[in-house]
Amino acid sequence: MVAEVDPAWIEQALTLTGTVSLRRRRLPAERIVWLVVGLALFKNEPLWLIVQQLGLACGEGAVPAPSVTVQARQRLGEAPLAALFEQLAQVWGATAPPESARFQGLRSYAVDGVVWSMPDTTENRQAFAGGRSPSGDGA
Structure with a gap:
C-alpha cells in the first residue's frame, strides 16, 4: 500500500x-x-x-x-x-471496480483480518454465507 x-x-x-x-x-x-x-x-x-x-x-x-x-x-x-x-x-476511485470488488454496494479497497459478527440467521446465511471447516459449517 x-x-x-x-x-x-x-x-x-x-x-x-x-x-x-x-x-x-x-x-x-x-x-x-x-x-x-x-x-x-x-x-x-x-x-x-x-x-x-x-x-x-x-x-x-x-x-x-x-x-x-x-x-x-x-x-x-x-x-x-x-x-x-x-x-x-x-x-x-477513478476507475470503477468490478462488481466482485464491491461489498454491499460499496467499493472495497482492502479487507484483511477483519471479522464481522452478526446473528446466525437463515437470512444472514443466505446473504453472507458462513464459516466452513473440514468438520462442517460454522457460525
Whole structure:
C-alpha cells in the first residue's frame, strides 16, 4: 500500500490544510503522516518500533520517546489525513471496480483480518454465507 501513496500527495495535503513544520523537528509533519499510515498497517506494534522500522526519525541518535510521537500526532491533527484520504479516494476511485470488488454496494479497497459478527440467521446465511471447516459449517 505504501507504494500506492505518492509522497507528493502528502505534501499537498499538508499544504492544503496549512499544516507545516515551521522548525525542523525529529518527526516533521510529513513523517507523522507516514507514521499514521504505519499505524494502520502495523496495528499491533508499538509506536517506537513503527518509527524505527519506517526510518521516520530525522537526524542521528535513538528513536524518539513514544510521548514525542503522541505529541506530534496531536500537533498534526486530523485535517491533513482527511485531505490525504480525499486525494487517495479520488485517484483510487477513478476507475470503477468490478462488481466482485464491491461489498454491499460499496467499493472495497482492502479487507484483511477483519471479522464481522452478526446473528446466525437463515437470512444472514443466505446473504453472507458462513464459516466452513473440514468438520462442517460454522457460525
